[in-house]
Amino acid sequence: MTAEAAAGAATGLRRFTFRAGDATLAGFTVAPRDGGDGRTAVLLHGAGTASKERLLPLALDLAEAGVGSVALDFAGHGDSSGELSGQSLAVRHAQAVELVEGFVPSDHRLTLVGFSMSGQTVADLLATYGNRVSRLCLCAPAVYDAAARDVPFGHGFTDLIRRPGSWRTSDAFAAYARFAGQAVLLVPGRDEVIPPDVTSALRAALATRSELVEIVLHDAGHRIGLTLANRPDLRRSLVALLAAPE
Secondary structure, three states: OOOOHHHHHHHOOOEEEEEEEOOEEEEEEEOOOOOOEEEEEEOOOOOOOOOHHHHHHHHHHHHHHHHHHEEOOOOOOOOOOOOHHHOOHHHHHHHHHHHHHHOOOOOOEEEEEEOOOOOHHHHHHHHHHHHEEEEEEEOOOOOOHHHOOOOOOOHHHHHHHHOHHHHHHHOHHHHHHHHHOOEEEEEEEOOOOOHHHHHHHHHHHOOOOOOEEEEEEOOOOOOHHHHHHHHHHHHHHHHHOOOOOO
């Protein structure tokens, strides 16, 4: 039996595919052995070469702590179909909604966990699910110019988001400032992608109403998903926060 098969037998790992628009998306769910306490963590990877597989160790650890998880490969990533050039922030939001609607029980409270680009997607999901979201975890999060939402990924999108200060128009800041649940912010010690001013503005927004805990991973770079996958000690610290009673 492979390590993944053993983990799946112990915690209820299930892989699946589903249609969203023109793409076939791959995902997984991990259920706690005792069924859990009515919470599901929605794990959303970042851009570039990121995929759901980086997040499987975190999902398995969450299940051991009693919290179920669900994750997907956004179109153009991992095992999902589609080309990145045909995607956008709006499409990623729509795909995440399809994931929640199709694979999370409707009465479950949501913990939204976003890496890098999915810092924006988590904010968009807050507008969709409102009070159903009880906890957030943002890992080296990015947010984007409001005008970039429907722009397909590629040169036009890149040119738009690279305009100095364009991120200041993001609607994510207002969404995070309204959030009154529990929030965790994971910041790498050396982030070669996200400008410090973005992180500072997100920190201030989250601190408006939420119970904010910030963790600085001094020896980590931007790809926190990889860091967590390779560091069980860091995952245990994060899981202790995400699985704590609400």
